[in-house]
Amino acid sequence: KILILDFGSQVTQLIARRVREAQVYCEIHPCDVSDAFVRDFAPKGIILSGSHGSTYEDHELRAPQAVWDLGVPVLGICYGMQTMAAQLGGKVEWSDHREFGYAEVRVRGHTRLFDGIEDFRTGEGHGMLKVWMSHGDKVTELPPGFKLMASTPSCTIAGMADEARGYYAVQFHPEVTHTVQGKAMLTRFVREICGCRGDWVMGDYITEAVQKIREQVGDEEVILGLSGGVDSSVAAALIHRAIGDQLTCVFVDHGLLRLHEGDMVMDMFAGKLHAKVIRVDASELFLGKLAGVTDPEKKRKIIGGLFVDVFKAEAEKLKASGQGHKGATFLAQGTIYPDVIESGGAKSKKAVTIKSHHNVGGLPEQLGLKLLEPLRELFKDEVRELGVALGLPHDMVYRHPFPGPGLGVRILGEVKKEYADLLRRADAIFIEELRSTLDADSGKSWYDLTSQAFAVFLPVKSVGVMGDGRTYDYVVALRAVQTSDFMTADWAELPYALLKKVSSRIINEVRGINRVTYDVSSKPPATIEWE
Numbered sequence: 001k002i003l004i005l006d007f008g009s010q011v012t013q014l015i016a017r018r019v020r021e022a023q024v025y026c027e028i029h030p031c032d033v034s035d036a037f038v039r040d041f042a043p044k045g046i047i048l049s050g051s052h053g054s055t056y057e058d059h060e061l062r063a064p065q066a067v068w069d070l071g072v073p074v075l076g077i078c079y080g081m082q083t084m085a086a087q088l089g090g091k092v093e094w095s096d097h098r099e100f101g102y103a104e105v106r107v108r109g110h111t112r113l114f115d116g117i118e119d120f121r122t123g124e125g126h127g128m129l130k131v132w133m134s135h136g137d138k139v140t141e142l143p144p145g146f147k148l149m150a151s152t153p154s155c156t157i158a159g160m161a162d163e164a165r166g167y168y169a170v171q172f173h174p175e176v177t178h179t180v181q182g183k184a185m186l187t188r189f190v191r192e193i194c195g196c197r198g199d200w201v202m203g204d205y206i207t208e209a210v211q212k213i214r215e216q217v218g219d220e221e222v223i224l225g226l227s228g229g230v231d232s233s234v235a236a237a238l239i240h241r242a243i244g245d246q247l248t249c250v251f252v253d254h255g256l257l258r259l260h261e262g263d264m265v266m267d268m269f270a271g272k273l274h275a276k277v278i279r280v281d282a283s284e285l286f287l288g289k290l291a292g293v294t295d296p297e298k299k300r301k302i303i304g305g306l307f308v309d310v311f312k313a314e315a316e317k318l319k320a321s322g323q324g325h326k327g328a329t330f331l332a333q334g335t336i337y338p339d340v341i342e343s344g345g346a347k348s349k350k351a352v353t354i355k356s357h358h359n360v361g362g363l364p365e366q367l368g369l370k371l372l373e374p375l376r377e378l379f380k381d382e383v384r385e386l387g388v389a390l391g392l393p394h395d396m397v398y399r400h401p402f403p404g405p406g407l408g409v410r411i412l413g414e415v416k417k418e419y420a421d422l423l424r425r426a427d428a429i430f431i432e433e434l435r436s437t438l439d440a441d442s443g444k445s446w447y448d449l450t451s452q453a454f455a456v457f458l459p460v461k462s463v464g465v466m467g468d469g470r471t472y473d474y475v476v477a478l479r480a481v482q483t484s485d486f487m488t489a490d491w492a493e494l495p496y497a498l499l500k501k502v503s504s505r506i507i508n509e510v511r512g513i514n515r516v517t518y519d520v521s522s523k524p525p526a527t528i529e530w531e
C-alpha cells in the first residue's frame with residue numbers, strides 16, 4: 001500500500017484517486033504524522049503532496065524523518081519536491097507567490113519514472129511533456145545523489161531523481177488531468193517503482209471502510225437521512241454492512257417523489273438489505289404548507305425547512321426511545337469528496353456545508369450528534385462503483401440526479417397533489433421509454449446517454465381533441481440534457497421516434513394531460529430545472 005502525506009494541497013485527493021485507478025491501495029494522512037506512524041504503516045512507497053498556500057509557515061512543514069529512513073521509494077509533488085530537496089541537502093528558493101498554469105516540460109536524461117512517457121518531440125528531438133505546473137518556489141540546487149529529470153525555461157529544475165534510492169520529484173502536478181501523462185507517471189511510480197501489484201478493487205475498499213466505521217462508531221448508534229439518491233443510499237448500504245442494526249435510516253417522504261419511489265427505497269433497504277428504516281409519510285404536511293405558494297425559492301425554503309423539522313423530530317424520538325442503550329449519537333451523511341471541495345476545501349476547518357437536499361444543516365450541533373461521513377474521500381463515479389460492489393442495483397446507483405425539493409420544483413407555480421399525481425405518471429412513462437430505447441450506434445439506452453431527464457408540469461390548459469370530444473387539459477414538457485458538470489448543459493437530441501412514442505403514451509395513458517412539448521433550451525441561458 002501507498003502512503004500519501006498531505007501538505008494541504010487542494011488536489012491531494014486526486015493523487016489518491018489516480019493511485020486507486022492504478023488499482024493500488026493508498027491512504028492519505030497529514031504530513032505531521034509521527035515517525036512511528038510511518039513505520040507502522042509499512043508503505044511500499046510514499047507520495048508527498050503539494051501544499052495550498054504560500055505563507056511562510058508552510059515552509060516549515062517537513063516530512064517525518066521516517067520517510068527517508070524506511071528505504072522505500074518516495075515521490076515528491078510540487079511542495080513535496082521542495083521539502084524533499086530541503087531535507088536531503090539541496091537548496092530551495094521560496095517565493096510568496098505561486099500560480100498554476102499550463103507548461104511544456106522537457107524530459108532530461110533517462111529515468112524509470114519518465115522512460116517512454118512523452119507527449120511530443122521538439123524539432124531537436126527532445127521529449128516533451130504537457131503538464132500543469134505550479135510556479136513560485138523552486139529547487140535551485142539538487143541534493144547530493146540527485147540528477148536532473150525535467151526542466152522548463154523558467155524552472156530549471158522541474159524534476160529530479162535519485163534512482164538508487166527510488167526518490168523522484170516533480171514541480172508539476174501529475175495528479176490533475178491537465179497533465180496529460182500524469183496518470184501514466186503515477187501508475188508507473190506505484191506499480192513499477194514501488195512494486196505494488198495493482199490488484200486492488202473497490203471490493204477491498206469495503207473491507208477497509210467497514211473496519212474504519214466500526215472503529216469510529218464502537219457500540220454507539222447512528223441515524224442517517226435516506227433520500228433514495230445515490231450518495232445517501234451508498235452510505236446507508238456501507239454503514240449497514242459495517243454495523244447492521246446500530247444504524248437507523250430515516251426516510252422522509254415529502255409526497256414529491258417520483259412514481260413508486262418511496263416503495264422502492266423501502267423495498268431495497270428494509271426488504272432486501274434488512275436495514276432498520278423508518279419511513280415518515282409527511283406528504284400531507286408538506287402539501288399543506290405549500291398550498292398557495294408559487295415562488296420557487298419560497299417553495300424550496302418551505303420544503304427544506306420542513307425536511308429539517310421532520311428529520312429532527314424523528315431523531316429526537318429515536319434518542320428518547322434509546323433503542324439501544326443511549327440512542328443515536330452519530331449522524332451519518334453521504335457527503336462525497338466534491339461536496340468537501342465545494343464547501344471550502346478538504347483542509348478547511350469550517351464544517352462541511354450539508355448538501356442542500358439533505359437539509360440537515362445545523363442538526364448535528366442541535367442534536368448533539370457526531371458526524372459519520374464514510375464517502376468523504378470518494379468521487380461520484382467511485383461512489384457508484386462502491387454501490388455496485390455493495391450489491392445495490394445498477395439502476396439505483398446509476399440514476400440521474402433528482403433535486404431535493406423533488407417534484408416541488410417541477411410543478412411550476414403552486415404545488416397540488418392533483419398536479420403531482422399527473423406529473424409522476426407522465427415522468428414515469430418518459431423514463432421507462434428512455435431506459436428501454438437503445439441507441440443503435442452505441443448500444444446504450446437513452447437513459448444512460450443523457451445526464452438528466454424528467455417531465456415538468458405546466459399548470460396551463462390547452463385545447464385538444466380526443467375521439468369525438470374536445471379536451472381542455474394540462475401540458476407537460478419533457479426535458480433531457482447532456483452535461484458533464486451540470487454547470488452547462490445541452491438539450492439532448494433524442495430520436496423523433498422516441499419522442500413520438502413518449503408523447504402518444506402520455507396523452508393516451510395520463511388522463512388530464514393532452515399536450516406534450518420538448519424543451520430545446522440549453523444551459524445557459526436556461527437552467528436544467530424549470531424553477
Ligand code: XMP
Pocket residue numbers: 300356357401402403404405452486523526527528529530531
Ligand atoms: P439547474 O436547474 O440550476 O440545475 O441548472 C443544476 C442541477 O442542480 C439540481 N438542482 C437541485 N438540486 N436542490 C437540489 O438538491 C435544489 O433545489 C436544486 N435545484 C436544482 C438540478 O436537478 C440539476 O441536476
